[in-house]
Every structure is written in structure tokens, then in C-alpha cells.
Amino acid sequence: MAETLETNPWAAQAARFEMAARALGLDEGLAKILGRPARELTVHIPVAMDDGRIEVFTGYRVQHNDARGPCKGGLRYGPDVSPDEVRALASWMTWKCAVANIPFGGAKGGIICDPHILSDGELERLTRRYTAELADFIGPERDVPAPDMNTNEQVMAWMMDTYSMHQRKTVNAVVTGKPLSLGGSAGRREATGRGLQYVCDRACARLHLDPRQTRVIVQGFGNVGSNAAALLAAAGYRVVGIDEYDGGVFHAAGLDIPALLAHRERQHTIQGFAGGEARPAGELLTAPCEILLPAATENQITSANAGALQARILCEGANGPTTVAADAILEARGIFVLPDILANTGGVTVSYFEWVQDRQGYFWTAEEVNHKLRATMEASFDAVLAYAGKHQVNNRTAAYMLAIDRVAQAVELRGIYA
């Protein structure tokens, strides 16, 4: 069981849910409802490949809970996508939307495929057929997908177009994370990274850390990690290390993040960057810093390395980067954790803003979006910290308790339809 908790995200989320539900004294019936997804759809998607063969891919969409509003959650492409991973990610979306206090429930989708070996045409046909299979399951008032690992604005544009063709009208609020010219929101691309910066600002103020003296190490230089690194560096933090799957780079005085981005753009890797020293993959996770910001994938901080972390703050950009076993070690060591369901809510918050703008047909400036995002992140941070103080629990348990409390209230108020 202990091993499953460090590898299976659904088992890990269930353990945290049960812990928080117990601390909250949640009614047993409500715990039964919230402890599992409301709906799960599996689709087998036929795709005509470029060489004339027909291939069939398996995809999922899981809607965990819609008590507070339409379901919301990303779509991920990858060879390791599994039903349990999608279930866990769907439930995290429910808790995230509740922590951020936005009127959405939680969902997630995934397709088992290796997008790096598919042509653009194959990827488009896969996306369109998956969307067509989901046509009765998604919609602006039902379930609103967004990009996640290995999906992007182009994938969202294909989804929006396919759904619109089925509806016989343009429905841009069916997905978020769209290109600006199709009803996307200013600031959406950087939103998760920007939200991470805002909660780091709040945590530093609370712990009396001066950002200019604050060393940051980021794992993962994708959408979340690269934007967080760039924005933190621009705000004066010293981003000393970036870890990627093929190795890290380190510079004690602070990396030049725009130069590293330009290098990665040219070379498709951060390796060989002249402005830093190369480090073996994974090594920087345990290097000295004030803020460690995992922004790659699940289960990176485990019982094997949590004891060796040298960070003061663990700010979770990725979903589920820390295992349950590692939680106890981090708590005993007094590391200040900004849990994923609080720290990385910037993305879904600006997705919510995008959905609002699409529905009202009136678009906001980047300044307005960022201003509203900061207010939401700060309110969420303060609510979680207040809950932690009131109930004498760590930040992660507090975030779960706050979220479960809010969703449970909505379920109770609506009652059980029979």
C-alpha cells in the first residue's frame, strides 16, 4: 500500500481526501459522494494514419463533481495516461476550483498516445474525433476542457471548431486556453506561472524573506516552469537552477532566464547553455535554495528525497508532485508547503476569466486579468493559511479541508435528486 501511495495518484489523492474529511468531521454520506468521480467516459478513437493504416487510441474524460458549477479541467496526451491518473487529476480540479472559489467543478481528460511521433495531421484527426465522441458530455454549461501536458492552444482551437460544427454555431466558451484570435484571454498562457509568483510573494512576506535574497530552483521548463521562472526572475528573485528530464543548469548568481528560453528555442533542450553549469537530472531538487518549485510531473518529492530537500518553501507548480509519504517528512522538517491545489490555481482562474469573457463577448486587458488574478491568488492563500491556523493543520490538509467544506456545502444545499 505504501508503495502504491507513492506511484498511484488516485490512491494518493484518496489518502489525502480521507485525512482531510476526518479532520473536518465530514458526514459519511457526503464523504461517499465526494470520494469518487460522478461520471467517467472511455472512448476508443479510430484515426486514419498518414500511411493509410487505421489506428485506435483510447481516451478518457472523468467528471469528478459539478455541485458548484460546470466541470472544468485539462486534456493531457501521453503514453502513460491511465484511468487512475485522470481520476486523480479530475478530483484535484474540484478541490482547486473550490480553493480559488470559482464557480466550477472538476474534470480531466486524457488520451493514451505519444504526441511526439504523431504528425500534425494525425494529431488533428485524433483531437477532432475525441471531441466528437465527447460532444454530448462537454459544453460551456457542462464541462469545459483546457490544455495540459502535451496539448496547447492549437489543440483547443481544433476542439472548439469540432464542437461548434456539431452545434451548427460558433461556441467559443466550450474550451479555454484558446488562441487570442478565437476568444482566448490575455494572460492565459502565463497564468499558472504568474499565480505561482503571486503566492511566492505572499509566502515570502509571511516568512520575512526578501525576494532579492531568495534563491529559486524550478523543475520542468515547460509552460508552467518556464513562465514561473521568467516572472520570478523579473520580479527580482534569484532563479539559480532549472532541472529538466535530460539534466539541469545551475548558476549561483542567478540564471538569465530569457537567454535560457532563447537557447531552448534554438536547441530544443536546456543542455549546453553557456550561462550556467550542467547538473545531472534530479540533482537540483536537493540543492540549497529558499524556494523549490516542481513544475514537471507527479511523484517527484518522495520518501526517498524529502529528507534531503534544502528548501524553506516548497511551491507546487505541477499537479501531485509530492507523495503522501513525503508530506509527513516535510511537515516534520518544518518546510512551508504551498500545495498544488492552491499554488497552481492561476491557470484555472484565468480559464474562468476566459469563459466569462467568451460568454459576455467582451474582452479585458492583460492588466485587468493580472489584477483580478492577483486578488484571487491572495484571497486563496489567506483563506488556506487562516484555515491552517484555525484547525492547527498543515497547509495541504487546510487546503483540502477548505475545498471539501465548500463543495460539501454546495452538495448539501442542492440536496440529493432522486
Ligand SMILES: NC(=O)c1ccc[n+]([C@@H]2O[C@H](COP(=O)([O-])OP(=O)(O)OC[C@H]3O[C@@H](n4cnc5c(N)ncnc54)[C@H](O)[C@@H]3O)[C@@H](O)[C@H]2O)c1
Ligand atoms: N499548463 C497549465 O496551465 C497547468 C496548470 C496547473 C497545473 N499544471 C501542471 O503543471 C505540470 C506541468 O505542466 P505544463 O503545462 O508546464 O507541461 P509542459 O509539457 O509544458 O512542461 C512539462 C516540462 O517538464 C519537463 N519534465 C517532464 N518530466 C520531467 C522530469 N521527470 N524531470 C524534469 N523535467 C521533466 C518536460 O520536459 C517539460 O519541459 C503538470 O503537472 C500539469 O498538470 C499545468
